[in-house]
Amino acid sequence: MNHVGLRIALISTPWPLFNRPSIQLGALKAYLGREVPKAEVDTHHVYLQVAAALGYGLYAQISERSWLSEAPYAALLYPERLDTISRFWSRHARGVFQDREIRLEKVCQTLKSVTDTIVDEKDWAAYHVAGFSINFSQLTSTLFFIHEIKQRAPDLKIVVGGSACSGEMGLSLLNTFPEIDFAVSGEGEVPLAKLCRLLLSDRQNEEVGLISGLMSRAGYRGKASEAFSQVPDLDVLPVPDYSDYFQLLNSFSPKKRFFPKIPVEMSRGCWWRKHSSKKGRGCAFCNLNIQWNGYRAKSPEKMLSEIRLLSEKYETLSLSFMDNLLPNKDLTSFFKKLASPGKEFRLFAEVRASTSREELATMASAGMRYIQVGIEALSTPLLKKLNKGTTAIENLEIMKNCETPGFPGLVSNLILHFPGSEQSDVADTLANLEFAMPFQPLKPTPFWLGYGSPVWHNPKGFGIKRTGNHPFYSYLFPGAVLRKLKLMMQGYHGGIRDQKHLWQPVKEAVARWENQYRELHQSPRSEPILSYQDGGDFLIIRERRLGEDDLNHRLKGSSRKIYLFCQQNRPLRSIVEAFPAFGEDKILSFLSMMVDKRLMFRENERYLSLAVPSKGYARDP
Numbered sequence: 001m002n003h004v005g006l007r008i009a010l011i012s013t014p015w016p017l018f019n020r021p022s023i024q025l026g027a028l029k030a031y032l033g034r035e036v037p038k039a040e041v042d043t044h045h046v047y048l049q050v051a052a053a054l055g056y057g058l059y060a061q062i063s064e065r066s067w068l069s070e071a072p073y074a075a076l077l078y079p080e081r082l083d084t085i086s087r088f089w090s091r092h093a094r095g096v097f098q099d100r101e102i103r104l105e106k107v108c109q110t111l112k113s114v115t116d117t118i119v120d121e122k123d124w125a126a127y128h129v130a131g132f133s134i135n136f137s138q139l140t141s142t143l144f145f146i147h148e149i150k151q152r153a154p155d156l157k158i159v160v161g162g163s164a165c166s167g168e169m170g171l172s173l174l175n176t177f178p179e180i181d182f183a184v185s186g187e188g189e190v191p192l193a194k195l196c197r198l199l200l201s202d203r204q205n206e207e208v209g210l211i212s213g214l215m216s217r218a219g220y221r222g223k224a225s226e227a228f229s230q231v232p233d234l235d236v237l238p239v240p241d242y243s244d245y246f247q248l249l250n251s252f253s254p255k256k257r258f259f260p261k262i263p264v265e266m267s268r269g270c271w272w273r274k275h276s277s278k279k280g281r282g283c284a285f286c287n288l289n290i291q292w293n294g295y296r297a298k299s300p301e302k303m304l305s306e307i308r309l310l311s312e313k314y315e316t317l318s319l320s321f322m323d324n325l326l327p328n329k330d331l332t333s334f335f336k337k338l339a340s341p342g343k344e345f346r347l348f349a350e351v352r353a354s355t356s357r358e359e360l361a362t363m364a365s366a367g368m369r370y371i372q373v374g375i376e377a378l379s380t381p382l383l384k385k386l387n388k389g390t391t392a393i394e395n396l397e398i399m400k401n402c403e404t405p406g407f408p409g410l411v412s413n414l415i416l417h418f419p420g421s422e423q424s425d426v427a428d429t430l431a432n433l434e435f436a437m438p439f440q441p442l443k444p445t446p447f448w449l450g451y452g453s454p455v456w457h458n459p460k461g462f463g464i465k466r467t468g469n470h471p472f473y474s475y476l477f478p479g480a481v482l483r484k485l486k487l488m489m490q491g492y493h494g495g496i497r498d499q500k501h502l503w504q505p506v507k508e509a510v511a512r513w514e515n516q517y518r519e520l521h522q523s524p525r526s527e528p529i530l531s532y533q534d535g536g537d538f539l540i541i542r543e544r545r546l547g548e549d550d551l552n553h554r555l556k557g558s559s560r561k562i563y564l565f566c567q568q569n570r571p572l573r574s575i576v577e578a579f580p581a582f583g584e585d586k587i588l589s590f591l592s593m594m595v596d597k598r599l600m601f602r603e604n605e606r607y608l609s610l611a612v613p614s615k616g617y618a619r620d621p
Helices: 023-033 044-052 056-063 068-079 079-093 104-119 139-152 168-176 188-199 204-210 244-248 272-277 300-314 331-339 357-366 378-387 391-400 423-436 497-521 559-567 572-578 584-596
Strands: 006-012 039-045 130-132 157-160 182-184 212-216 262-264 316-321 346-351 368-371 408-410 413-416 445-446 466-469 489-493 528-534 540-543 551-556 602-603 606-609
Touching: 006 023, 006 044, 006 188, 006 391, 023 130, 023 244, 023 262, 039 044, 039 244, 044 056, 044 104, 044 408, 056 068, 068 079, 068 104, 068 139, 079 104, 104 139, 130 139, 130 188, 130 244, 157 168, 157 188, 157 572, 168 204, 168 212, 168 331, 182 188, 188 212, 262 300, 300 316, 300 331, 331 357, 346 357, 357 368, 357 391, 378 391, 378 423, 391 423, 391 602, 408 423, 413 497, 423 497, 445 497, 489 559, 528 559, 540 559, 551 559, 559 572, 559 584, 572 606, 584 602, 584 606
Parallel strands: 006 039, 006 130, 130 157, 157 182, 262 316, 316 346, 346 368, 368 408, 413 445
Antiparallel strands: 182 212, 466 489, 528 540, 540 551, 602 606
């Protein structure tokens, strides 16, 4: 393939969030443009075109549910399985579409029509390489687009990569679908750039199998699926190029246009995974980092420059940090500098539960509107099984802090049915839920086994007898195809029914929590459910109740000081040392009374005040 230049198409299919460009495509376009200057790189955010055709509301509802999103393109891939997939769709669509019946056949008709338009409007034969980014919920849509494009351009080289292609998953795709020529395991920049240089030099048949992290039908060597090739220093990466996404969006009619969010990344990998154990395995259930080798972060200076350049280039102020976890160093300094230019950003990021009030306040001043926190459980023994490295009192503390007016709002999950859970874990969760009622409810999320997660690697340690592709895939793929594949969502045998029964009371308690929180926040400018006003020498705590009058509590003198001191969870020893004149017996009596009234939370010998300042952040007295 000796060409003066190389034309590369980078493609992202449904179902990513439609209102932001693909960071994978943007990062690869910028990197290849710099490292392979003879290459012409186009990115195709076809999921945006599909969302516009389907309707943004319907697209969002489907994209939020992994099994719903995989079903339509599976039906297009295997039309002979339409009846089976339709029943599967109906089962998972119950209650999703707000009492509207959305039939799979109708969705498929729209998807087929818009896909035909997308595929037919491009001259795919003019490209030499087409790279597809396959991440969560993109498997069947990618396979369908590959099939359609390959029919129109049979000589086009197809490369797949992304989190769903790491290790054996990518190798199984390569060995199952003959349309795929290459699969990248791990980070894409370096392997793809090396592949493009080889294609330009006509040496691909001799050396392609030597590229670490790249698997090919003709040149696969040894354990390439386990090898990674990645950028050692993220500061050398160019700023992502999202120009194709904005050009596509601006081509829509005015009614279909919107202000998108810009994805940015400070780091790759997870620093908790690196430091949590000798093996660096991280949270037991998590498989979000299987495509990275280790943890790397950009310098604050690089990140600040990148954010300002992207904001100015695309004239937008909404940004989402795509990190699995923000770096744990210098966050306060970074967000203070980000806020200094005076731009009114709207930010989203994922942080750990140990993030302090001061850090949250600084994030809020920089424009952080929402944070996703890896809470996952409200039982410390269960958190230990999950290898979270946090405690129930820490989780309640950040939930409380995010309830403070002016602080970032909270998005987080509560994992149900975790294998190895015991009755004591459920009882502990139910007891602690009573103290969480004033705060944003957690989303109950049944445990699912992810390929590459610590539980997947050590199933016996969690009471799991046998693993394999999730049984729901059998509705989507023919048996002969599925048997060859290793897929992201895994199924298992071992106590599943018992776990569902065990966790049912928690599921019901969370439903009551959601109802109470919603009812108490229906009126405009609703105040926090549990808040305080500081009068200097006294403190008034207001407790809003559903269907009853508000309950007020007044704390005076040392009682006020102790309550404010415990806005951050404190060990009893520190409380006694801070208030020696009050006496340990009186302190214990006061703390016990506050816990009995659910105005404070106790875990072992640590105490946390639960009311938030009614007017926003207040520092310790």
